[in-house]
Amino acid sequence: MTVGSQLKQTLASLRGARGTMRAYANQARDEEARNAYGEGVEELNAVIGDLEERLKALETAEPQYRGL
Template sequence: MTTHSKVRQTLASLEGAKATMDSYIAITQDEKAREIFRRNAQKLEVVLERLKKRMGEIEFEEPQFKGF
């Protein structure tokens, strides 16, 4: 498995985790729990942005991976 595919797989997993947190935010009644989910979703968003940037760098350095 290449670094590109590992990063892409990690990116997909984290996007799924963020989507799950977003759904928990929507359905949770407890305001304290909702705030915890919201804070963690924001942290995941930062990580996702960094990974997307890294993915762009990988695709720039290794053009054969662009579009996969």
């Protein structure tokens, strides 16, 4: 497996986690828990953003892996 596809996998699982966490941020009844999940979503946004950029850089450097 290439670095690019590994990175894509990790990105996908992070995006999934972000989705679940966003749902929790809305449905948790406790204020503190809601805030913790909300902050988690923010943090994941930053991580996902960084990784997406890295993926883009990889794909421009090695166009043969694009879309895999």
